[in-house]
Amino acid sequence: MNLQQFQQSISTLFPQQLLEDFTGDYGFTSKKNDCISTIGYCTNLSLEVMEQAAANNVDLLITHHDAWDFLYGLQEACVAKLEAYNISHFWIHGPLDMIEFGTCTSLMNELGLSVVRYSTYDDDTEFPGIGEFHLPVSFEQLAGKMSSTLAEPVRAWKNNEKQVKKVGILTGAGHASQHLKMAYEQGCDTYITGEVTLYTIQYAQFLGMNLLVGSHTFTEFFGVKSLCEQLENEHPALRFVPLKESHFELQNA
Incomplete structure (x- = not known):
């Protein structure tokens, strides 16, 4: 070639x-x-x-x-x-973040999530992908699965007592509060990304939405x-x- x-x-x-x-x-x-x-x-x-x-x-x-x-x-x-x-x-x-086989979807596949909505880009705005488990899992199970998949420790904030069913994902630098808000409005109980700030942590806690953070490198x-x-x-x-x-x-x- x-x-x-x-x-x-x-x-x-x-x-x-x-x-x-x-x-x-x-x-x-x-x-x-x-x-x-x-x-x-x-x-x-x-x-x-x-x-x-x-x-x-x-x-x-x-x-x-x-x-x-x-x-x-x-x-x-x-x-x-x-x-x-x-x-x-x-x-x-950018194109790899937003293509159907790209970063968000491939991480969903690794974690055993079925795609509900692909990550998209519209009007200069990124929208997180949404995935769902066929059978709910515990937050601890998902955190362990993510850690083993990425082969690294993940940071975990458990902000509700629900079983994990619906997950929002925006890999890499998906830490902006607007992205968490989008996932929450789609009914997600948990959010996954590759970077975190004070505002990410505080807003997830305020929403009562679990937060899992791996590294920028290995979430992508x-x-x-x-x-x-x-x-x-x-x-x-x-x-x-x-x-x-x-x-x-x-x-x-």
Whole structure:
């Protein structure tokens, strides 16, 4: 596969309107290598990840996040290393959060939830995905399942005594109170995201809605994995390699 064929696959998998809605929130950081036989994937672009990519003979690295602009100098350092290792890099942020097989849905699948409503983007606003258990589970069961799925500790606030039935999810940075409000108005008894602030905690408590928080990295990893599974279905000859990232965000939780 070459990069043009890869771009065609992305255009096939993602609706044009969704890509237009998130113009500038996906694309190539590097097009160094045009002959793709091995794809490596993870959530974040980092220097550590690129060492693994090079060791695994990766031709194309796919991540959810590009190097953040406010991590000053990281973008330039990553580009230099991509060039040195002859690796192309493609990142896809907003479209992967809002596609039906993306970050929210893939985490629901991992936790055993059935999709009630996909995460969506409309009028410059993100709406959390909604999932439901066929049979209610205890809050403790869900917290344990999430911790084992992410392979990391999760922060848990139990704010009601109900069995967990309906769950709102907005992975990554879904900590804004407006997102909790949307989930609550859809009848959710529990909310899951990948970052938390004082306001997230206080508002969940005020609503009486349980709150579960994993890391930004690992609540979103399964979305990148899901994208690669879609690509593998279309290009079965390709080799896909998951790259390991540290659980540094919650190691002291």
